[in-house]
Amino acid sequence: xxxxxxxxxxxxLGLKDLRKTAKDWQxxxxxHPFKVVPHTEEKMRSMRQIPIEMDPPDHTEYRALVExxxxxxxxxxxxxxxxxxxxxxxxxxxxxxxxxxxxxxxxPLQCRALTRLLNVPESEAEIWKEWGLHALxxxxxxxxxxxxxxxxxxxxxxxxxxSMLNQVEFRxxxxxxxxxxxxxxxxxxxxKDTVINVVSSIIVYFAENGEALKILGENEKNINTACEEFVxxxxxLTAIARTCPHEAQVGEQDIPAGSxxxxxxxxxxxxxxxxxxxxxxxxxxxxxxxxxxxxxxxNCLGAPQARLIIRSLLKSISEQVKSIELISVVxxxxxEESYSRQVGYDQALVKFS
Numbered sequence: 001x002x003x004x005x006x007x008x009x010x011x012x013l014g015l016k017d018l019r020k021t022a023k024d025w026q027x028x029x030x031x032h033p034f035k036v037v038p039h040t041e042e043k044m045r046s047m048r049q050i051p052i053e054m055d056p057p058d059h060t061e062y063r064a065l066v067e068x069x070x071x072x073x074x075x076x077x078x079x080x081x082x083x084x085x086x087x088x089x090x091x092x093x094x095x096x097x098x099x100x101x102x103x104x105x106x107x108p109l110q111c112r113a114l115t116r117l118l119n120v121p122e123s124e125a126e127i128w129k130e131w132g133l134h135a136l137x138x139x140x141x142x143x144x145x146x147x148x149x150x151x152x153x154x155x156x157x158x159x160x161x162x163s164m165l166n167q168v169e170f171r172x173x174x175x176x177x178x179x180x181x182x183x184x185x186x187x188x189x190x191x192k193d194t195v196i197n198v199v200s201s202i203i204v205y206f207a208e209n210g211e212a213l214k215i216l217g218e219n220e221k222n223i224n225t226a227c228e229e230f231v232x233x234x235x236x237l238t239a240i241a242r243t244c245p246h247e248a249q250v251g252e253q254d255i256p257a258g259s260x261x262x263x264x265x266x267x268x269x270x271x272x273x274x275x276x277x278x279x280x281x282x283x284x285x286x287x288x289x290x291x292x293x294x295x296x297x298x299n300c301l302g303a304p305q306a307r308l309i310i311r312s313l314l315k316s317i318s319e320q321v322k323s324i325e326l327i328s329v330v331x332x333x334x335x336e337e338s339y340s341r342q343v344g345y346d347q348a349l350v351k352f353s
Contacts, residue, residue, distance in 0.1 A: 028242035050182035197344025207326035216318035232290035235266035
C-alpha cells in the first residue's frame with residue numbers, strides 16, 4: 001500500500017497478477033481523467049489524455065485513428081533515417097572530450113527522433129528541449145504550443161501529426177480541439193522522460209560494464225535481446241493507476257468500489273518467479289516476457305518508436321565505440337513514503353572512445 005496525496009493505493013506487483021489486472025478493463029478502468037498516474041495531474045494539464053484515459057469502445061476507436069501514424073517506425077525508410085540520425089550523434093559524442101549523456105545526448109536524441117515520428121521540421125526539437133526531461137513536470141507551454149500547431153496545420157495542411165489529427169474523423173465528426181489536445185498531450189508527455197531514462201541508463205551501464213560491449217557485436221540478435229532487456233531492467237514508468245467502478249479483488253486483497261490500484265511495471269519486470277537473475281542485466285536474455293511497454297489494450301502506442309531508438313543506439317555503439325569512461329553521475333530518484341527507486345539519471349558525464 002502506497003500513499004499519494006493522502007490516498008492509499010495498493011500496488012499490483014507480480015507479473016501474473018499485473019497481466020491479469022491490466023487486461024481486465026471492466027473491473028480496473030482507465031476511464032478516470034487526470035488519474036492515469038498515482039499522483040493525479042489536474043494541476044498539470046486541462047484535458048483528458050486520449051486514448052490512455054479511456055475504456056472501450058471509445059479507447060478502441062480513438063486508438064485506431066492514430067495507430068497507423070505510430071507504426072511508421074516499422075517502415076524501412078524510417079528505420080534507415082533513424083539509424084543515420086543516431087549514428088551521427090554517436091560520432092559527435094566520440095569527437096567530444098566529455099558530454100552529459102542526459103542533457104547533451106539523450107534529451108536532444110529523444111526530441112530529434114520525435115520530429116521524425118511527428119513528421120515535422122527538426123528545428124522544432126529546439127523548442128521541445130527547453131521543456132526539460134518531462135514535458136509536464138519540468139516544462140511549460142505544452143498546451144499552448146500544440147494548440148498553435150493545430151491552428152497552423154489548419155491553414156497549411158501537410159503530412160504531419162497535427163494535420164493528420166485535423167483531418168481524421170471520429171464517428172463521422174471531426175475531432176474537437178480538446179480531443180486533439182488530449183492525444184497530443186500524451187504523445188509529448190508520455191514518451192519523453194521514459195525514452196531519455198532508458199537511453200542514459202544504457203550509456204551508464206556500458207561505462208560500468210565495458211566488457212558487455214563485446215556481447216553486442218557477437219551476434220546481430222543480441223541487439224534485439226539487449227533492447228528488450230534494457231526496457232525490462234530500467235522500467236522507466238513506475239506505475240499506471242486504474243479505478244475500480246465496483247468492488248474488485250487483486251490476489252487475496254479486496255478493493256472497494258471507487259478505489260484506485262497501481263500497476264507497478266518495474267516490480268513485475270523483476271519478478272523472480274519469472275526472470276532468472278531478475279536484478280541483473282542479461283543482454284541475451286530469452287525468453288523475456290517483460291511488460292515495460294504496458295500490457296493489454298493500453299500497450300504503449302510509442303513502443304515501435306522507442307524500440308527503434310534503442311536498437312539504433314545499441315547498433316551504433318557496438319559499431320563505433322570501443323569504451324565509455326564514466327566521469328561522474330547523479331542518479332534520478334523517485335521517492336514516495338513507501339518506496340524509493342532510481343528511474344534514470346539527472347546527469348551522467350561520460351567520454352566515448
